[in-house]
Amino acid sequence: MDTIFSNLTPAFVKPADGSPLIVAGPCSAESRQQLLDTARQLAATGVRYLRAGVWKPRTMPGGFEGRGSVALTWLREAEEKFGLQAATEVANETHTTEALQAGIRILWLGARTTANPFAVQEIADAISRFNTENGHAGSPVAVMVKNPVNPDLELWIGAIARLYNAGITHITAVHRGFSAYGLKSYRNAPHWHIPIELHRRIPTLQILCDPSHIGGRRELIAPLSQEALDIRFDGLIIETHCDPVHALSDSAQQITPDELRHILASLSTRRNTVASEELTRLRGALDQLDDQLIDILSRRMAIAREIGALKKVNDMTVVQPQRYEQLMASRIEQAQAAGLPAPFMQRLFSTIHAESVAQQARILNTSGTDL
Numbered sequence: 001m002d003t004i005f006s007n008l009t010p011a012f013v014k015p016a017d018g019s020p021l022i023v024a025g026p027c028s029a030e031s032r033q034q035l036l037d038t039a040r041q042l043a044a045t046g047v048r049y050l051r052a053g054v055w056k057p058r059t060m061p062g063g064f065e066g067r068g069s070v071a072l073t074w075l076r077e078a079e080e081k082f083g084l085q086a087a088t089e090v091a092n093e094t095h096t097t098e099a100l101q102a103g104i105r106i107l108w109l110g111a112r113t114t115a116n117p118f119a120v121q122e123i124a125d126a127i128s129r130f131n132t133e134n135g136h137a138g139s140p141v142a143v144m145v146k147n148p149v150n151p152d153l154e155l156w157i158g159a160i161a162r163l164y165n166a167g168i169t170h171i172t173a174v175h176r177g178f179s180a181y182g183l184k185s186y187r188n189a190p191h192w193h194i195p196i197e198l199h200r201r202i203p204t205l206q207i208l209c210d211p212s213h214i215g216g217r218r219e220l221i222a223p224l225s226q227e228a229l230d231i232r233f234d235g236l237i238i239e240t241h242c243d244p245v246h247a248l249s250d251s252a253q254q255i256t257p258d259e260l261r262h263i264l265a266s267l268s269t270r271r272n273t274v275a276s277e278e279l280t281r282l283r284g285a286l287d288q289l290d291d292q293l294i295d296i297l298s299r300r301m302a303i304a305r306e307i308g309a310l311k312k313v314n315d316m317t318v319v320q321p322q323r324y325e326q327l328m329a330s331r332i333e334q335a336q337a338a339g340l341p342a343p344f345m346q347r348l349f350s351t352i353h354a355e356s357v358a359q360q361a362r363i364l365n366t367s368g369t370d371l
């Protein structure tokens with residue numbers, strides 16, 4: 001059954017002046033000194049929320065796997081010394097209870113954990129147990145849910161629902177991109193339409209963008225952050241380290257608190273939500289064209305079904321590869337001449353063609369002609 005997220009509350013409070021909400025801090029808490037230095041500089045920049053990994057989910061064994069629970073006390077010290085609220089990653093029940101018992105009130109699920117419903121459930125249950133035992137004393141436990149490693153919106157929503165169903169209402173989602181095989185310009189490619197669809201499905205859910213794990217390189221943080229704000233994300237989570245070059249994990253993507261301050265000062269926040277007359281007119285024109293597109297698609301599918309019935313009578317397979325090749329090549333050529341990019345046309349026509357094939361296959365599999 002679908003979860004109705006009626007009581008959802010953001011994990012983070014947005015700055016009152018309309019500037020973007022920022023969560024910043026090192027990939028990993030490496031030492032007390034490193035964490036306190038970074039936290040002090042961040043607090044001076046106006047950052048209120050500190051991130052630092054204590055248990056690090058490394059792809060390959062043998063790397064730096066975090067300092068473990070001792071680092072939780074450094075996070076608490078940074079909170080108290082600099083008036084910050086600290087967040088750390090938990091990947092199982094033990095991490096969760098240790099972090100909560102140490103007094104950390106913001107937890108996050110990393111991309112590898114969100115992809116694992118057993119781990120998510122175990123964490124949700126551990127938080128719920130902690131809440132019951134402590135009678136919700138103090139601030140409520142808040143959880144950030146990063147997208148799963150693979151572009152699977154249902155898996156992402158499923159993790160959020162497991163937490164919510166366990167009574168956790170303070171939830172924020174984080175788009176950190178999706179991994180893919182092969183060389184790429186991003187470490188984890190952003191699929192902006194996925195968080196946009198997540199927002200459409202759960203409008204009250206706060207969503208941050210993590211340009212550090214999307215880009216994987218510090219030069220990409222500024223452009224990705226601007227792109228995220230232009231898309232209307234609620235804020236950014238950015239890996240920041242007092243000495244990035246010597247960081248024990250994710251060195252190439254971390255920036256100093258000073259670099260963070262420069263990037264934040266360079267970002268434009270577009271705050272106007274009122275459409276001008278011209279914008280309204282152009283939207284009206286789009287609405288009309290979309291009406292025509294829908295009408296054309298519905299007529300196209302009706303003809304495809306007629307063809308399906310004929311293929312059945314003539315004992316032909318649904319997919320005729322030669323015809324498909326021709327159709328794709330000619331449509332792409334035509335579209336390019338009209339100024340439309342070939343990859344877009346490729347995606348669009350393969351989607352349309354796949355639906356025609358599905359509708360025709362249904363006809364071939366039903367007895368008699370139902371046209």
Ligand code: PEP
Nearest residue numbers: 027110111112146176213
């Ligand atoms: C992290 O935030 O340091 C981290 C491990 O991120 P992700 O789960 O997005 O890979």
Ligand code: MN
Nearest residue numbers: 027239249250
């Ligand atoms: Mn990291």
